[in-house]
Amino acid sequence: MNWTWPPRLRCWGSCWPCSPCLARVELDLAEVTFCGSSGVRLLTQLHADCKRKGKTVVITHCHPRVLRVLELSGVVGLFSLVVTPEGPDIPSD
Numbered sequence: 666m667n668w669t670w671p672p673r674l675r676c677w678g679s680c681w682p683c684s685p686c687l688a689r690v691e692l693d694l695a696e697v698t699f700c701g702s703s704g705v706r707l708l709t710q711l712h713a714d715c716k717r718k719g720k721t722v723v724i725t726h727c728h729p730r731v732l733r734v735l736e737l738s739g740v741v742g743l744f745s746l747v748v749t750p751e752g753p754d755i756p757s758d
Contacts (some may be wrong), residue, residue, distance in 0.1 A: 689721045689745075691722075695728075698731070723747055
């Protein structure tokens, strides 16, 4: 997630978390290997939007580097993390 992500996701994200048929929003981050401050801001805004509507945000397949950024920024606790028993398919380097 970098500067090119937020405009597209902000537009798309303004609709789908509001859907009454969703109890939770699940983000598969398998292909995301970088998350900067704009990505953290986007995730925290998504969490806030979903929380207001009684929905949870679940992150799956989080790359170790992205997880570390979420930990260092103090927002990792906002999300439910799903860890597969075999671990991530993406190398940490």
